[in-house]
Amino acid sequence: MEFYPGYLEDHFNIHKLSGTGGASPPEYMTSAAATQYAPAPLRMAMYERAPQQQQHHHHHHHQQQQQPQLQPALGMWSSEPYKVDSGGQATSGSSIMEPDAKFDHAGLDDDPHMDELETAGDADQGASKPKEKVMRRLAQNREAARKSRLRKKAYIQQLESSRIKLAQLEQELQRTRQQQGMYGGSNPGASLQRHHGGGSAGHFGFAAAGQMMMDPGVAEFEIEYGHWVDEQKRHTEELRSALQPGQATSELELEVMVQTGLANYDRLFRIKGAAAQADVFCVMSGLWRSPAERFFLWIGGFRPSEVLKILSPQLEPMTDPQSVAVYALQLTSAQAEDALSQGMQKLQQTLAESLTDPFAAPDAYMVGAVEKLKGLVGFVQQADHLRLETLQNMHRILTTRQAAKGLLVLGDYFQRLRALSTLWAARPRESAIS
Incomplete structure (x- = not known):
């Protein structure tokens, strides 16, 4: 709907002439004008929509004329006690203003600037709260970094210890080869060949041409035994230092040393039992010991x-x-x-009888002999158990200081046997011609 430019002024003058009362429009107003005599909010809405409905060059002109006139009309009409709507009913000014108030409030709710203000307020409120979640996350990150550094340090230490152990194994292997060359010639398996019958190793199914391969389990045991000898030397020196007359060593410290010495012998018997499972002949013959130690050998060890x-x-x-x-x-x-010893003699007799049985089927006596040889492992294990039990019983009988002294004497005894073997191997040889 469009209005002519002087519409507001004309109706304002007519309203002034009509006075303060009257619920109905003036008599000289036409029906069209009476229809236009509507509540102020509705007319204001019409005035606000009017600029949007103008076409081309009338649009800006009408908008400039209508904007200054809205405020006086609103202030005047809102103060009137009654107005007449299009249906001819009287309405109070306060009820007329309610739609506008609701309309204005709805407009504020849809205003994007209000959303920005509310968002900024929420951000300020969140920033003012304690940053517990952030602090907890930082603490978790620091703990994870600390654990990562510890794992890295442990991994580096493990690599270093593995490198040292590998170097020790290489040294032990070289030393074992030198010892085998000293006692049995340059061939690493020469000593084992002598034990198994010299050049007749082929009868036992070993490598041809008189060569015999060393069992991996036996080779590993020889390396472990070398470590055990070094550990026993170190422990013997500790006992010697602790038992010096001027040394004030407590009974508790001596007890710890005694328990360590017994644990070392227990470890020796365990690794020797595993080696017996691989090659019981090597263990019983004492090829892993020095020649002087083999002179006192009994079922792979001392009596x-x-x-x-x-x-x-x-x-x-x-x-x-x-x-x-x-x-x-x-x-x-x-x-x-x-x-x-009687059990060993009985086993030897039974083995000899099975090998010489004239009524046995071909190769059947060999199968029976192999089964009987498995009993040798049990004899080695029982002999080692007797050795360990004897040492433990001595510890129960003696005092702590006496037990420490006994382990010291036993360690010196075995070291002197090994030293005697070295001296015997290094003795000057007289020429066979002279």
Whole structure:
């Protein structure tokens, strides 16, 4: 709907002439004018929509004329007590203003600037709160970084220890080859060939041309035994230093040393049992020991009763109950040794009979002989168990200081046997011609 430019002024003058009262439009107004005599908010809406409905050059002209006139009309009409709507009913000014107020409030709700203000307020409120989540995340990151550094450090240490162990294994392998060259010639398997019958190794299914390959389990045991010897030397020196007359070593420290020494012997017997599973002949013959040690060999090791005879004089003074207990232990060990020795003799006799049985089927005697040889592993394990049990019983009988001294004497005894073997191998040879 379009209005002529002087519409507002004309109606304003007519309203002034009509006075303050009258619920109906003036008599000289036409029906069209009465229809236009509507509530102020509706007319204001019409005035606001009018500029949008103008065409071309009338649009800006009408908008400039209508904008200054809206405020006076709104202030005047909102103060009137009654107006007449298009239906001819009287309406109060306050009720007429309600749609405009609701309309204005709805407009504020849709205003994008209000959303920006609310967002900024929420951001300020969030910034004012304690940043617990951020601090917790930072703490977690620091903890993860610390654990990562620890894992990296442990990995580097593991690599370094592996490198050192590899170097030690290479040294032990070189030393083993040198020892085999000293005792059995340049061939690494020469000593084993002598044990298995010299050049007749082919009868046992080993490599041809008189060569015999060393079992990997036996080679590993020889390296482990070299480490054990070094550990025993170190432990023996610790005991020697702790038992010096001027050294104030407590009983607790000596007890720890004694337990360490017993654990070392236990470890030796365990790795020797694993080597016996690989090659029981090598273990029983003592090829991994020095020649002087093999001279006193009994089922792959020392005789417990003989060790007690060596240790007893070195442990004086002992009380009478201790002397009686040590003597009884010596007798018990000797009886167990005799039982194992008789079992070994019985096994040898049975093995010889199975090999010479004239009624056995071809190759059947060999199968039976191999089965009987498996019993040798059990004898080695029982002999090592007797050795360890004897050492533990001596520890129970003696005091802590006496037990430490006994382990020191035993360690020196084996070291002197190995030194004797070295001297024997390095002795000057006389010419066979002279």
